[in-house]
Amino acid sequence: MALFSKDLGIDLGTMFVRIAEGDQIVLQEPTIVAVNMEEELMLAVGEEALGMLGRVTETIEVIRPLQNGVVAYYELTRALLEILLKKVSGPLRIFRPRVMIAHPYDITSVERRAVHEAVLDVIRGGNAQMIPQPLAAALGIDLPIGTPSGNMIVLLGGGCSQAAVLAMHDIVSGETLRQGGLYLDEAIVTYVRRKYGLIIGQPTAEQAKLEIGAAVPQDEEKRIDLQGQDQVTGLPRSFSLTTGEIVEAVQEPLENVFEMVRLVLEKTPPELASDIIDRGIALCGAGALLRGMDKLMTQKLGVPTYLVDNPISCVAEGAVRTIELYPILQRNFPQL
Ligand SMILES: Nc1ncnc2c1ncn2[C@@H]1O[C@H](COP(=O)(O)OP(=O)(O)OP(=O)(O)O)[C@@H](O)[C@H]1O
Numbered sequence: 001m002a003l004f005s006k007d008l009g010i011d012l013g014t015m016f017v018r019i020a021e022g023d024q025i026v027l028q029e030p031t032i033v034a035v036n037m038e039e040e041l042m043l044a045v046g047e048e049a050l051g052m053l054g055r056v057t058e059t060i061e062v063i064r065p066l067q068n069g070v071v072a073y074y075e076l077t078r079a080l081l082e083i084l085l086k087k088v089s090g091p092l093r094i095f096r097p098r099v100m101i102a103h104p105y106d107i108t109s110v111e112r113r114a115v116h117e118a119v120l121d122v123i124r125g126g127n128a129q130m131i132p133q134p135l136a137a138a139l140g141i142d143l144p145i146g147t148p149s150g151n152m153i154v155l156l157g158g159g160c161s162q163a164a165v166l167a168m169h170d171i172v173s174g175e176t177l178r179q180g181g182l183y184l185d186e187a188i189v190t191y192v193r194r195k196y197g198l199i200i201g202q203p204t205a206e207q208a209k210l211e212i213g214a215a216v217p218q219d220e221e222k223r224i225d226l227q228g229q230d231q232v233t234g235l236p237r238s239f240s241l242t243t244g245e246i247v248e249a250v251q252e253p254l255e256n257v258f259e260m261v262r263l264v265l266e267k268t269p270p271e272l273a274s275d276i277i278d279r280g281i282a283l284c285g286a287g288a289l290l291r292g293m294d295k296l297m298t299q300k301l302g303v304p305t306y307l308v309d310n311p312i313s314c315v316a317e318g319a320v321r322t323i324e325l326y327p328i329l330q331r332n333f334p335q336l
């Protein structure tokens with residue numbers, strides 16, 4: 001290891017980049033960039049760029065460089081990573097970090113290489129390896145996955161959802177659905193258009209989901225006041241949504257997630273499946289914070305499901321831990 005080397009775990013998500021060093025998160029920024037298209041100039045990244053969403057001129061575009069967990073705009077991803085990695089590690093020429101990047105399970109080798117190359121290009125001379133996100137999450141929540149017993153992780157992100165059964169430091173069966181929290185937001189947008197004839201944007205739908213939303217009906221029904229644009233007249237109009245309405249709106253997209261988890265359980269050898277019924281399914285990712293999500297999954301699948309203590313940070317925290325474990329885990333990592 002070089003004198004000034006740092007070990008970093010990177011969770012490059014559709015909505016957020018999270019970087020862990022040691023046993024804690026040292027950076028969390030929205031995966032978003034603001035670009036002046038005419039001059040091909042990067043104006044802002046992360047939190048600052050997010051603040052520009054929907055409030056910019058014709059020449060400025062605010063872009064999410066990742067879509068559904070994979071790189072959609074290579075150059076923008078590279079530039080974003082360069083800025084964020086410099087923030088946590090200082091001048092990259094001196095501090096050549098050792099990096100572990102967590103990527104969604106079941107993506108193509110081309111998609112995986114795009115992330116790997118972007119990081120390698122930024123940390124010139126540093127070292128970068130990759131780990132599937134469900135494996136990183138399992139290590140980040142201290143699941144005993146080095147044993148022959150089965151453990152199951154469900155990871156709900158913004159752009160994708162993943163389910164995996166793990167044993168012997170490996171993924172025994174898994175699936176990735178290229179739908180996440182953003183898809184729930186879209187379902188709320190559609191619900192409001194159909195029921196009230198009003199158009200709202202994704203950020204408004206997400207705000208409603210975060211403030212009053214749930215996966216199952218709640219004892220306390222909450223209400224949120226919002227503004228929409230009338231479909232017919234184009235004029236702004238106030239309306240309100242209740243918790244029950246959000247529950248109704250998100251059932252269909254959540255059913256797709258349960259279908260994916262069922263598929264993984266079906267593919268799992270019976271001995272491991274019985275371990276999972278005993279131990280329960282660990283629910284991770286910021287999307288797991290939707291109220292009652294654990295309860296609904298338990299009901300729908302008939303397998304006890306629990307929300308982990310660190311659903312948001314576990315992928316990056318697990319990724320950084322694997323740098324030391326790399327010699328043991330290497331055989332299970334995708335070949336680049
Ligand atoms: N309290 C909450 N209730 C419901 N949803 C939430 C809550 N907090 C965050 N979310 C949702 O979680 C999603 C973001 O999850 P996360 O930060 O894990 O995604 P990501 O890692 O950036 O994306 P991905 O892993 O899919 O590439 C967003 O859709 C957001 O609305």
Ligand SMILES: [Mg+2]
Nearest residue numbers: 013014157158
């Ligand atoms: Mg994620």
